[in-house]
Amino acid sequence: MNTHVKKISGEPADLSRRSFLVGTAAAGLALGYSAVPGLLGADQALAAPAKFDPSVWYSIGSDGLVTVTCGKADMGQHIASTMAQIVSEELGSSWKDMRVQLASNDPKFNDPVLGAQITGGSWSTMMNFDAMSRAGAAGRIALTQAAATIMGVPAGELVVRDSTVSHPKSKKSMSFADIVKSGKITKTFTPDELKAIKLKTPDQYTMVGVSVPQLDIPPKSNGTAKYGIDVNLPGMVYGAVVTPPVRFGATVKSVDDSAAKKVPGFIKAVTLDDKTGSTTGWVVAVANTYANAKKAAGALKVAYDGGPNAKLSSESLLEEAKRLQKLDDSGQFFVKDGDTAAAFGTAAKVLEAEYTTSINIHAPLEPMNATAEFKGDILNIYSGNQFATRSGAIAAGAAGIDPKFVVMHQMWLGGGFGRRLDADMMVPAVQAAKAVGKPVKVIYSRENDMTMDYSRPLTFQKVKAGLDGDGKLIALNHDVVSAWPTQRWGIPDFLSPSVDKKGPLDAFTVNGADFFYSVPNHNVRAIKNEMAHNATPSGQLRSVAPGWTFWAVESMIDELAHAAGKDPAEYRISLLDGKGKNDGGAQRLRSTLLAAMGMAGYGTVKLPKGEGMGVACVSSQERATASWTACVAHVAVSPSGEVKVKKLTVATDVGMQVHPDNIRAQVEGAALWGLSLAMYEKATLKDGGIEQTNFDTYTPLRMSQMPEVAVNVIANGEKPTGVGEPAVTVIAPALGNAIFNACGARVRALPITAEAVKASMKA
């Protein structure tokens, strides 16, 4: 298991190296953890000049407004609002007094568990719940003690509610604003004191579990929310990028700007010298307006050397994957339980199948952009980004300066989905700003954004399974071949040791394959497709590995059930026996599956010919961070193979609901993402370049394609889990299994096409 995830198992986040500061700052009461050293140069950043904001987790103004600073990227999951909600619960503030702001890359805002500023993995709520609760509680204690002194009553007799501290016996009360204005608050919590704070129990919650209005929604309904693309700095000019026809590995041979020079407002063409390896062969056209920069970009004549990947295609990547999978010594083991070879020798029946997924593009609706400004010693970057710790370092690398001189100004993200974990957009902005001596805002065209995406990699999986005479699954070999998105970051902490000690592997390519079914002999091999890794540098796309591993696992489990003559849902339930290491998780997953089946009427509703229901259940995102999720998909398949999705019924066990309405919104969005990836989104590589350039050829789900979606959330009082991604991963296999039940066609390639369904019907 990944080292960064290990830390969350067990008790509250390790706050031992922190102390909590409460003091009266100029603007009011400031509360915050002191910084903790983290990943990637954050230690150095601690010594950064005082020009960094004096950072705090939240502050209370003399007007009583509580402003929470969110160190997480908010890309539509409303995490800033959620953090405010958790603080508010323990602080005792009124929701109408809560405000949010987005953090800079000051390490003070690092994730208390991860030790860096990174947003992904559906981790934020689960990893920050304890720390934010303690922050809120510490503030309440400080306010209460100050109020007790002022009122001359025992602190223990005070009640805190709706931003007011009151003393019921004497009917005295003070608002938070009054207490802050009094200037009487001084308290420091030692790490031990912080740890010893007794937090509320769920039965005492008045905020957690309530669907309060999200704080970011009003500005997103009137155009005032500011995204990276909306940044405006004095004297700023604009950059449009010219990218090569090859996704990665090209170099610029020459740039002819004679035609561009005739474009009014044209300033300069800047060929990137990118030592960070984020881009290859890019040129930026800089002009006084974006429209002129685009015109100039179009007028540049750039000659390229296509580099080593210029002949590669999706077909060559798949062929290479198949070659690698056949080799005995490929890859490293992620799971190695029992002896599969011996078990296959005794099996009554052996099934083998190959599953593939295509290249997929994030395509958030806000195209990648960044604004860079050199001001004195400081490089200011304005961009919506999911990984400020690393992206700041990339920006520094592009500028040739120390990361401690980079200040990242976080903005609302016009979609993230993992795309904004990367920092390629920093490079053209920084180098153009340096070249022209002015702040530069670089905006990708949609074509740049699609063809230069850090895409979900093309994947190839081979699964071999053995059944005994009773149809029981006794052996499973699962090979996963893909590019390694997380290894690309070059951060050892994000890699995992292999079971066979052949060096670290990228668990973000195999997570999910270590499922909660009891299989006595089980191998999972992670095989890096070096060719794909180089030609299509991949990224983390919403749900990452479980988006492909469960496509294979949950399709194969269905195939096995049919081979054993059993109902696929019943077959799953028998495999979820909760034995050994699967104790706990398996039972929760089983219950979730049963909930989805009940909601959908699986096995009870009689369907007309050509219709079918299929099930799938998943423990995404990772074993240690699972949200237990199940889906029943209901489809109708026409004789020509056209699939109509009639309904998706999703059940998910999230432990605890901080914001029930948001969980439903996230799960529905995730499920529709799953559907979009399963049926509508496909990118292809040809001559080293991504062929799809805009929404006419890369076609995410539109409103008219949306089926009915029913979401059932199970909250059983366990720790809160993530909801942004898991439901993505359960849809494709549920659909594939439903299609089989509808018409007998087994589809093993994503996205599912009518042609593939029809071909499989005939076979």
Next chain:
Amino acid sequence: MPNLNINGRNMSVEAAGDTPLLWVIREQLQMTGTKFGCGAGLCGACTIHVNGEAVRSCQTPVSEAVGKKITTIEGLSAKSDHPLQKAWILEQVPQCGYCQSGQIMQAASLLSKNSNPTKEEVVAHMDGNLCRCMTYSRIQKAILRAAADMRTASNAGTERRPT
């Protein structure tokens, strides 16, 4: 130097006639609620009204907009209180929010002509607007709610009118 009538004000801008209206609005006029999404009329993020019709501002040259009445999200209502904007908040529609100005402007052009659209009419009218967060069901609900609110308001208005 083209003169534009935008959100009820006359503004003079400096731009070549073929400049997409989108960039003039966003950069020169600093009204950044209108978003750039695809530059090809495929996503609807840049939707504004020209003479009351929903158009893609990335596909509208500034020369074509001269002499016409342009409305952006900033000018849709005086206090962000258009029935659609209120419904957007009540239904908690936006996730990342980036497409939502365009969604609201597209929806507003429907409701200005059809105060009682069916769900199918909503889908047909809105299908050109992508939402990558897939908030489609809430968009539908919010449009139908706003339509109902507008009908109620206009009925109430009629009733109050002295005879």
